[in-house]
Amino acid sequence: MRAVADPDQRWIPWMRRALALAALADGHTSPNPLVGAVVLDSSGVLVGEGFHARAGQPHAEVGALAQAGAAARGGTIIVTLEPCCHHGRTPPCADAVIKAGIARVVVALTDPDPRVAGGGLQRLRDAGVEVISGVLEAEAAHQNLAFVYRVRTGRPWGVLKWAMSLDGRTALSNGASQWISGPSARSWVHRLRAQCDAVIVGGGTVRADDPLLTSRGLRSPEPLRVVLSRSLDLPDQAQLWDQSVAPTLVVHGLDAPAGARSRLDAVGVQRQELQACEPEALMAVLAQRGCNRVLWECGPGLAAAAIQQGCVQDIAAVIAPKLLGGEPARTPLGTLGFQAMNEVLELQGLQQQRLADDLLLQATLSPLSDPC
Amino acid sequence: MRAVADPDQRWIPWMRRALALAALADGHTSPNPLVGAVVLDSSGVLVGEGFHARAGQPHAEVGALAQAGAAARGGTIIVTLEPCCHHGRTPPCADAVIKAGIARVVVALTDPDPRVAGGGLQRLRDAGVEVISGVLEAEAAHQNLAFVYRVRTGRPWGVLKWAMSLDGRTALSNGASQWISGPSARSWVHRLRAQCDAVIVGGGTVRADDPLLTSRGLRSPEPLRVVLSRSLDLPDQAQLWDQSVAPTLVVHGLDAPAGARSRLDAVGVQRQELQACEPEALMAVLAQRGCNRVLWECGPGLAAAAIQQGCVQDIAAVIAPKLLGGEPARTPLGTLGFQAMNEVLELQGLQQQRLADDLLLQATLSPLSDPC
The missing domain is CATH 3.40.140.10 (Cytidine Deaminase, domain 2)
Structure with missing residues (x-):
């Protein structure tokens, strides 16, 4: 400036x-x-x-x-x-x-x-x-942060969101997670989705949570709901397959079985094959579709891959005043491959905001991993 | 009132x-x-x-x-x-x-x-x-919260403190953790120790971090440094064995080997045998020694046991704006045995405070687990 x-x-x-x-x-x-x-x-x-x-x-x-x-x-x-x-x-x-x-x-x-x-x-x-x-x-x-970023880099601005307990757990060891955060925080997530052009999950989230992924009418049309599923191991029945409320795009790899492809085609879900079924390639697809800002609401493995491939610019973590505990309980991120503390990702501009009993923390990944 | x-x-x-x-x-x-x-x-x-x-x-x-x-x-x-x-x-x-x-x-x-x-x-x-x-x-x-609690229950008021990244990790998968939080947060921990009569760790923390556990002179005398080590699997050399800056008490079980006992006796560290070498029994010992407030700075296993035995009343979590990632990376708490979300521990009175780049979150365990 x-x-x-x-x-x-x-x-x-x-x-x-x-x-x-x-x-x-x-x-x-x-x-x-x-x-x-x-x-x-x-x-x-x-x-x-x-x-x-x-x-x-x-x-x-x-x-x-x-x-x-x-x-x-x-x-x-x-x-x-x-x-x-x-x-x-x-x-x-x-x-x-x-x-x-x-x-x-x-x-x-x-x-x-x-x-x-x-x-x-x-x-x-x-x-x-x-x-x-x-x-x-x-x-x-x-x-116009997201627009400027997309125009400069050819990729949408990525926001990774999760809700966790004060001890950093996103689910119990048996996968139970509804609800970690309270109604105010969940309403805030609807408002966040309304500011995004697409909401992305992996196949595991569809199988485990059967999410709806809409803004609950705060945005019209609703953001594109995207499932990144290499092998199309997806349930036959899912809220995402009903496109009366919002469009759904399933992105998969070359080796996705023909049966799974035709099942999706039969219910009218949009489908796209990617040579490399990875977050980076998905970002190119979504930028071409005019997405300025996308929201990652995925599990730890996909979230870590999205970070490693530079597809996450902002973090939004809702922290609920609860303790879940448990060594095998699910945490927000899979391995990032760090061996020493001086390698870890540093975030900038940490901000906090109360959402009733919960706390929303937002921060930006360091410019080092941000090509903007 | x-x-x-x-x-x-x-x-x-x-x-x-x-x-x-x-x-x-x-x-x-x-x-x-x-x-x-x-x-x-x-x-x-x-x-x-x-x-x-x-x-x-x-x-x-x-x-x-x-x-x-x-x-x-x-x-x-x-x-x-x-x-x-x-x-x-x-x-x-x-x-x-x-x-x-x-x-x-x-x-x-x-x-x-x-x-x-x-x-x-x-x-x-x-x-x-x-x-x-x-x-x-x-x-x-x-x-006089801690005094009132100790007089009413016969146990000190327990504070459990940890520092973690925004993705809920207290260390990398190889154990590296110095430093997750910044200098301001570490100074705050020294002030917290100065308000406590004892600081408790397990043997694992002594082996992994060789901590000093003092208030850095903010309190005189320094709080009692306590190691809860069932089997006395402890290093020969440790900062805690030097009592020129602060006293150290090692609490162990009946089956602690004679050699380990005599090594501690030789360096002049206080030692106490407990029939049940558990957090609950340690609290009785520390209350008898006049401790009103004690600080748990231990690893996830001992922290979970302390919570389950009602020895933790307050949580203080420092959250650093960093991402560590990693499925096997260490998290604040071991298993608490929950199978459904309606069983998890609810915390009261969540408060946030900035410590330079880090955020301090403090909350109290629900009255259900608080005999006060």
């Missing part, structure tokens, strides 16, 4: 408003970013507001300019992300800004999309529009 | 002062409780203050009355615990109060010691002294 020059300070309150507008569509714009915009007339009076509501629908600038109408001429548009300069599903916003007669564009974040990447601002400058960028840049980058 | 009648409200600020005085000796009075006292003259002016500094030294009332001298006559003494009525290492305080001509005694907590238990207040009333009790009773009970 560059320091904002003093004369730019006056745009900060308007940029906050634009960021708040952008946030209204949280969880609904993937693969696109969240974007908000406000338009002031030439005397500085608010004449238009807009935000990007959903991929395929108008961009934030277009809505705000339409609301402003002729009052935009000679005015200022404050927008959280650089206006685009390419034809996607909608025409370039930079052209719409120029056409509306806007005199000044104030931007928070340059679009990391290589099809834009400063090109939108350049087109505006070339047309004689004053451009101020970097206003609340860090806030805007944080708001 | 009974509701304090309105006229008693005026004593609350003085009782807070007495509680603050009592706290000055935190960690130094065992087996005695913390006690503080202030004396006001007949016009309500502060004329004396005192606190119990150490077992064998004068009680709080005696110091405060000595400071007040003749000004105590017709005055009020505000004291956090009921004045004693029995001859211990010092004469009964109730008699000293009467002798000083005090007209009114204001007390927070009735002494749970069966040798007192209201007898002190009765002796004062019989002598014509006005007695007001129950002022800030809950605060006083909390200040």
